[in-house]
Amino acid sequence: MSATASAPPRSHFPAAEQFLYLDAAHQTPLSVPVRNALDAFYDEALESAGPKKRWLARLTDVRARLAAFLGVDADQIAFTKNTSEGINIAAHGLHVEPGDNVLLLEGEHPNVAYAWLNRQPDGLEVRMVPQDGRKKWADADTFAAYVDDRTRAIALSHVMFHNGQRNDVAGIARLARAHGAEVVVDAMQSVGVLDVDARALGASVLAAGCHKGLLVPQGLGLLCTPYGAKGLRPTYMALAGVADPDEHVVVGAGRVEPRGDARRFEIGNFNLPAIHALAAALDLIEGLGVRDIERHVLDLGDHLIAHLDDLGIALVGPREREHRSHIHVLDLPASRWAGFLAAEGARLSSVRDGIRISFGLYNNAEDVDRLAALLRRGLRTLPHRAAVR
Template sequence: MALLDNAEIRNHFPATGNMLYLDAAHQTPLSTPVRAQLDAFYDQAQNTAGPKAGWLARIEEVRAQLARLLGVGADEIAFTKNTSEGINIAAHGLGWKPGDNMVMLKSEHPNNAYAWLSQRSAGLEVRQIPEDKKWADAETFAPYVDGNTRAIALSHVMFHSGQRNDVESIVELARSVGAEVVLDAMQSVGVLPVDAGALGVSALSAGSHKGLLIPQGLGFLYTAVGTDVLAPTYVGTAGVANARTDLVAGPEAVELRPNAHRFEIGNFNLPAIHALGGALDLIESVGMPAIAGHLLSLGDRLIEHLDRLGIDLVGPRERERRSHIYVLALTDAAWPLYLTEAGVRLSPVRGGLRVSFGVYNNAADVDRLAEILERGLRTGRTATAA
């Protein structure tokens, strides 16, 4: 796939002119379309105290945009605070009983792991398993699932390696034993095409401050399953189907919304939802296939440089198992400071230095990073590759 001619896109991200920004897996810099939506919201709030009906309508417009990106219906999307909230909804809401088990990789992000580990005191067995190769698939999980397995939880793309796990085969395995799959899509939505419905997962959770290009504080949960599979832990007016217009909670039985909206408890993050609309406009204007192809092509270029420099890649090299994240096996403590002084923004992670691309990066960014790495190796400012 060809690289995007993304000069115009880069102009929307002023941070790209101030540093070599390679940290999209941490968060993405603010773009002008997103800033414009935030400014418009705050102008309304300041000058008119907010058009409430208009703001509520905007929530549904952005929800529909997000649903289109995910290939699902708007009634299958609930807005949350972040990825962790969505995963906790699933961990608490699945109808498991003491003696049931769930399975996840030992290497999962702690915000995924803790949601499940906290359920052990209530009788859920949590099986944290090793990875058998540079990505996970059904064969990875098969030895650890049985008739009491209630859920498999995993990340679509792993934050510490960039590996793209084989969700489809894992879903097939889960179905064979009657288990549900809960997917953390924080590092894939907005980066790779994600058809949530086609994946077949019971729940998919993500935040919006990485591939979806807005500041922290907004996430979403996708689910198409009913309350018999996934019930809310908390209930508010927004999630009740028979709430009265006079806002009096009467003695009648509470009827939950039959769709994902039952998980919403009101007081939406309105500025962030407005911002998300601007980000989705930008993403739609480029197209997810083009964005994914661009990011993978940047990875191709980076791997060529790494091979020339003798620097190992922690994650997989296969294109179909990669993402926008590339972890360089450089573990000497001097590297982060050296790169910071050279104007490079990235993140140290478990296995080395994490380079993560956004739609605003280009080939020149990759080449510049390679020059900086080569200089570091040549001058002895840092240790050689691990």
């Protein structure tokens, strides 16, 4: 699956054939196999009035597959609703004393920032760590001057939504551990697109939603605790999270014993249609291999950068392959360019006054060439900032 060959499953993604779809970082278009899996689920619901036992057995299989996909054990995965729920589980589950601190990157996704800011009333100091303007990704050096023995956590995105930078989470995790701090990773943009091994990344908690790289509709998320969940107290508690569940028990006053694993964070019933569909999405992703998907989106990025250099358009994020992802933000004033590109049938996002192009496994080199042709046309009349490298 190289940038010059067309990506094999293109026909599985009708929207990618219909539009110039360059917005995987916003939402991946629904694929035919995932749609078929959803239909099959609803057929079962119609025909057998909700075969819950069968559905829950399937959930167990999907949990195990997802765990293997992320390099962890099945009991280290909890199903959630989205990334924000996972980040909040970590932020609110951590014991903090007044004067403790958490480190966040300046410019983080709001859903990372708000979860921690919401603990300020408990005395948690939120330290916003600036990034070196020249080096366009974060590593241990970025945080070294800000971490101390009151740091309880470093929380960050693996891939940042606003410029596509891929942070060196493993190096940051080593720094955090040396100070007794946890590492809470938002992997929304990377799971299913880059080869994510949650344990190798050193994440205490890794959270993501499943509607981007994992190809299912919104409303399903995952939380992963590669090094155990016992250090985090569940803020909510339901039968699903209790150590010895018994749905017939008459609950009396007394201590609640949460499960020892990630499932302590699961609340009530699950998003079963999406979990069912996730099996089909994993078939698709694993059929190609996530390493090949990663290579493919980076190859498309190389191809895009060559065009941008030719056009004199700067990239907002890093140029180096190892610090990049599937997201590339063009330094073009979005207020003028977004309308032009949308009118030409390109689906992409404006972020912080740049134009965000994000690739999925369904994109191909011709898509990049079509975009470059549009950019060339736009440059005749629309303003742009001179590329300075």
